């Protein structure tokens with residue numbers, strides 16, 4: 001447990017002992033976020049298969065699932081292996097598989113009770129069927145559908161979508177477990193009403209294609225949808241079987257600006273120390289730069305001057321509106337103060353906390369999270385890293 005200065009034996013008990021920059025997880029906020037989403041999935045009548053890419057820790061995944069299941073979504077094969085080793089038996093890899101990764105996928109299919117991969121291309125489907133045949137296995141497949149985000153997925157209105165689903169369903173070595181979509185374009189919506197409309201589209205597009213395929217005699221299994229903003233905004237999920245939100249465990253400044261949460265629900269923050277104080281320029285410099293916060297520009301479509309995160313008090317994590325995180329370089333964050341007096345109140349050595357624009361990216365900057373309740377450090381959690 002190398003927490004602070006080398007040579008220090010006992011773990012520090014409060015925030016003031018921690019070196020900076022440090023990634024903090026607020027346990028009560030995290031627990032409340034996990035509980036609320038589990039209840040929401042229950043109310044919507046769907047299974048929660050949470051995405052674990054935001055935190056990449058077994059501890060948070062267990063809170064997400066509340067002991068009820070071991071079904072998760074991952075975005076790297078390293079995550080799939082990490083969670084398999086920790087008892088998560090049902091893993092969905094929700095990034096299109098490539099032929100090069102099929103041997104690793106076969107290994108996971110052997111090892112896990114249930115491993116499901118994702119694809120959206122007929123050549124990959126053919127390669128997956130061939131690899132499964134040579135390993136004498138059957139691979140579970142989700143067909144990714146583009147519901148409007150235009151990142152990955154087949155065009156649901158195209159004949160290729162039907163042909164690919166039929167190809168997978170017809171292969172004795174593949175099992176078409178369902179259709180998967182992710183409405184990433186919800187993040188660009190200018191209002192909650194539009195997020196709700198995108199959530200409706202995410203559901204409608206996928207359920208409609210599943211219905212059409214079933215009518216055509218192609219058994220498609222389940223419908224899997226979800227992002228944090230759409231699941232927070234959707235009013236019903238008729239026809240959907242499971243949802244895969246992930247970011248909600250921590251939320252962040254982006255989600256708060258969109259209205260998915262309040263700033264007081266954000267559970268991941270970066271503890272930082274003031275290294276430079278220049279009241280005459282109304283400027284502070286902190287030791288959290290892009291390598292501690294990432295350089296996500298944030299919800300600039302809602303607020304062009306949103307900055308790189310929300311600056312908060314170190315002790316109570318309440319926002320300090322007089323301070324604005326204006327720019328980041330590798331190891332420096334430049335904070336503009338409303339007045340010289342505000343800047344002068346934070347001399348070098350003063351501590352602040354930043355709610356990052358994008359908690360998934362900021363959390364990925366740290367090899368260990370310090371779990372806190374108020375200013376007490378309760379635990380250390382080590383996330384999966386690598387690919």
Ligand SMILES: Cc1ncc(COP(=O)(O)O)c(C=O)c1O
Pocket residue numbers: 051073094095181182226227228229244245246247248
């Ligand atoms: C395929 C897929 N499903 C689910 C999610 C979770 O979405 P969010 O991060 O909005 O919770 C993501 C996030 O990128 C994703 O790529």
